[in-house]
Amino acid sequence: MNDDQIEGKWKQIKGQFKQKYGDLTDDDVTYREGRFDEMLGRLQEKTGRSKEELKKEIDRW
Numbered sequence: 001m002n003d004d005q006i007e008g009k010w011k012q013i014k015g016q017f018k019q020k021y022g023d024l025t026d027d028d029v030t031y032r033e034g035r036f037d038e039m040l041g042r043l044q045e046k047t048g049r050s051k052e053e054l055k056k057e058i059d060r061w
Helices: 003-020 026-047 051-060
Strands: none
Touching (some): 003 051
8 A cells, every 4th residue: 555545544433434424624633644654663673664554554454
């Protein structure tokens, strides 16, 4: 999965969350997006694997 595909999936998820929880704002969703990026960074640091490798593994889950 490439970055464009991941971004597309993330936009779909954001839309679903906004539909389900109407009081969510873009700021709330952006915060979560930042937390995901932070998690990827921590995983990279701990495992020594690339961001792309980690995203592929997450996609397989």
